[in-house]
Amino acid sequence: xxxxxxxxxxxxxxxxxxxxxxxxxxxxxxxxxxxxxxxxxxxxxxxxxxxxxxxxxxxxxxxxxxxxxxxxxxxxxxxxxxxxxxxxxxxxxxxxxxxxxxxxxxxxxxxxxxxxxxxxxxxxxxxxxxxxxxxxxxxxxxxxxxxxxxxxxxxxxxxxxxxxxxxxxxxxxxxxxxxxxxxxxxxxxxxxxxxxxxxxxxxxxxxxxxxxxxxxxxxxxxxxxxxxxxxxxxxxxxxxxxxxxxxxxxxxxxxxxxxxxxxxxxxxxxxxxxxxxxxxxxxxxxxxxxxxxxxxxxxxxxxxxxxxxxxxxxxxxxxxxxxxxxxxxxxxxxxxxxxxxxxxxxxxxxxxxxxxxxxxxxxxxxxxxxxxxxxxxxxxxxxxxxxxxxxxxxxxxxxxxxxxxxxxxxxxxxxxxxxxxxxxxxxxxxxxxxxxxxxxxxxxxxxxxxxxxxxxxxxxxxxxxxxxxxxxxxxxxxxxxxxxxxxxxxxxxxxxxxxxxxxxxxxxxx
Ligand SMILES: *[C@@H]1O[C@H](CO)[C@@H](O)[C@H](O)[C@H]1NC(C)=O
Ligand SMILES: *[C@@H]1O[C@H](CO)[C@@H](O)[C@H](O)[C@H]1NC(C)=O
Ligand SMILES: *[C@@H]1O[C@H](CO)[C@@H](O)[C@H](O)[C@H]1NC(C)=O
Ligand SMILES: *[C@@H]1O[C@H](CO)[C@@H](O)[C@H](O)[C@H]1NC(C)=O
Numbered sequence: 001x002x003x004x005x006x007x008x009x010x011x012x013x014x015x016x017x018x019x020x021x022x023x024x025x026x027x028x029x030x031x032x033x034x035x036x037x038x039x040x041x042x043x044x045x046x047x048x049x050x051x052x053x054x055x056x057x058x059x060x061x062x063x064x065x066x067x068x069x070x071x072x073x074x075x076x077x078x079x080x081x082x083x084x085x086x087x088x089x090x091x092x093x094x095x096x097x098x099x100x101x102x103x104x105x106x107x108x109x110x111x112x113x114x115x116x117x118x119x120x121x122x123x124x125x126x127x128x129x130x131x132x133x134x135x136x137x138x139x140x141x142x143x144x145x146x147x148x149x150x151x152x153x154x155x156x157x158x159x160x161x162x163x164x165x166x167x168x169x170x171x172x173x174x175x176x177x178x179x180x181x182x183x184x185x186x187x188x189x190x191x192x193x194x195x196x197x198x199x200x201x202x203x204x205x206x207x208x209x210x211x212x213x214x215x216x217x218x219x220x221x222x223x224x225x226x227x228x229x230x231x232x233x234x235x236x237x238x239x240x241x242x243x244x245x246x247x248x249x250x251x252x253x254x255x256x257x258x259x260x261x262x263x264x265x266x267x268x269x270x271x272x273x274x275x276x277x278x279x280x281x282x283x284x285x286x287x288x289x290x291x292x293x294x295x296x297x298x299x300x301x302x303x304x305x306x307x308x309x310x311x312x313x314x315x316x317x318x319x320x321x322x323x324x325x326x327x328x329x330x331x332x333x334x335x336x337x338x339x340x341x342x343x344x345x346x347x348x349x350x351x352x353x354x355x356x357x358x359x360x361x362x363x364x365x366x367x368x369x370x371x372x373x374x375x376x377x378x379x380x381x382x383x384x385x386x387x388x389x390x391x392x393x394x395x396x397x398x399x400x401x402x403x404x405x406x407x408x409x410x411x412x413x414x415x416x417x418x419x420x421x422x423x424x425x426x427x428x429x430x431x432x433x434x435x436x437x438x439x440x441x442x443x444x445x446x447x448x449x450x451x452x453x454x455x456x457x458x459x460x461x462x463x464x465x466x467x468x469x470x471x472x473x474x475x476x477x478x479x480x481x482x483x484x485x486x487x488x489x490x491x492x493x494x495x496x497x498x499x500x501x502x503x504x505x506x507x508x509x510x
Pocket of ligand 2: 221222223224225226248249250
């Protein structure tokens with residue numbers, strides 16, 4: 001009997017707890033309402049995919065200590081479905097765990113699950129395999145793309161649902177696409193994303209869009225809360241920008257700047273205007289492996305430090321102090337700043353000797369996993385070229401005098417796919433535009449008998465491939481090895497490559 005009473009009480013208690021948790025937009029009063037009280041956020045962007053999972057907790061605690069009450073992150077599709085149909089949500093890809101840690105540290109989560117994210121990330125977050133099909137039109141309601149995008153959302157939105165605020169988790173808002181109005185105006189696409197989100201997350205999930213003020217017309221979506229993003233321009237124009245945002249929301253709703261750049265003199269202004277805002281980035285982190293995106297001018301670098309309030313290594317800067325001190329002065333703020341955490345400890349080791357271990361050529365038999373023979377070069381995506389492709393880099397190579405039978409070898413390096421100029425970025429030699437002595441090479445087998453052998457070099461095998469040291473003169477493609485002893489595995493370090501040229505660093509624990 002007693003037992004039954006306590007069970008009954010427990011279940012009533014649980015119901016009250018959940019009923020108490022609510023997050024919605026009170027348009028009439030221009031505010032968010034959380035758990036029955038007016039709510040606003042000062043949020044910081046931090047990307048789980050640019051921070052190692054062992055450091056998530058430390059980083060999030062440092063963000064909480066500055067007094068922020070929310071974080072914002074993208075979810076890059078290609079990080080989780082790198083190869084079609086092969087999903088991965090383990091380790092660094094376990095955003096569920098990242099959100100849980102945020103929630104445990106009083107940080108609400110604003111999630112931006114794409115499908116396109118930009119984010120200076122490889123291909124703006126879209127998987128490379130989408131462009132195998134020349135008919136595909138990315139970021140649109142074209143069937144091939146939309147089917148794949150909705151399938152992806154069908155996989156992740158059910159994972160996000162239990163983490164929504166109303167369901168007991170930390171997620172307060174979910175973004176559709178990213179700055180879409182700067183790219184296109186396909187309403188059917190945006191509406192399909194909205195409908196999918198509503199059907200999988202529920203009617204009560206708060207959905208939003210983000211656009212620069214001048215692009216909001218094409219970015220906003222019927223029935224979805226429209227926000228703006230702006231940086232320094234806001235010093236003069238914030239009122240105008242927020243007026244544009246209000247107008248896009250039927251002249252009502254809270255003011256939100258979703259990507260505010262941490263200009264110190266703007267923080268108090270943003271706050272005084274009553275806005276909720278998000279620092280892009282609060283902790284930038286690192287583009288590990290080949291996940292950096294590119295712009296026409298160049299590939300983007302490995303560091304995503306972003307001159308953010310927290311450094312790439314997780315330490316604090318004077319911007320961190322400005323934010324923390326400012327929030328400390330707010331009387332009406334629940335997440336009061338906590339003690340400032342110590343910067344992560346680092347160790348250094350000088351004079352690590354590097355031994356030359358031959359050249360990539362020496363290891364082709366171990367590194368090349370696939371070779372195709374073709375009359376024209378085959379791009380990485382498999383050779384099918386989109387009619388929309390415009391080569392953006394034209395180079396001429398002067399060959400020394402050659403004799404019949406000589407072979408020309410070209411190594412094409414993927415320096416990252418474009419993040420926003422175009423999302424159709426094939427990698428490799430693009431057959432239709434290759435010329436020798438100003439004559440097109442495609443399909444001209446009769447003239448030079450040119451068959452192309454196209455191989456994938458899998459650098460991931462390099463550490464097991466290297467064999468004998470060699471002392472030849474340096475040539476491009478050389479491989480070097482050195483050993484660094486981790487004197488204290490609890491401390492971090494980095495490799496200073498400022499005296500090196502271009503290359504890749506692979507690490508392996510022994
Ligand atoms: C993600 O992390 C949670 C714990 O936070 C765990 O329950 C879950 O199994 C993890 N998922 C994967 C795919 O590893
Ligand atoms: C604005 O109002 C119109 C008409 O009432 C409605 O259809 C639309 O969804 C509203 N817009 C937003 C962003 O809520
Ligand atoms: C290249 O070869 C692989 C296996 O040998 C094959 O699966 C693939 O379809 C080929 N690609 C092209 C474009 O011929
Ligand atoms: C081209 O190839 C054909 C047969 O594959 C051969 O008979 C011919 O001699 C070759 N031409 C040149 C210029 O190498």
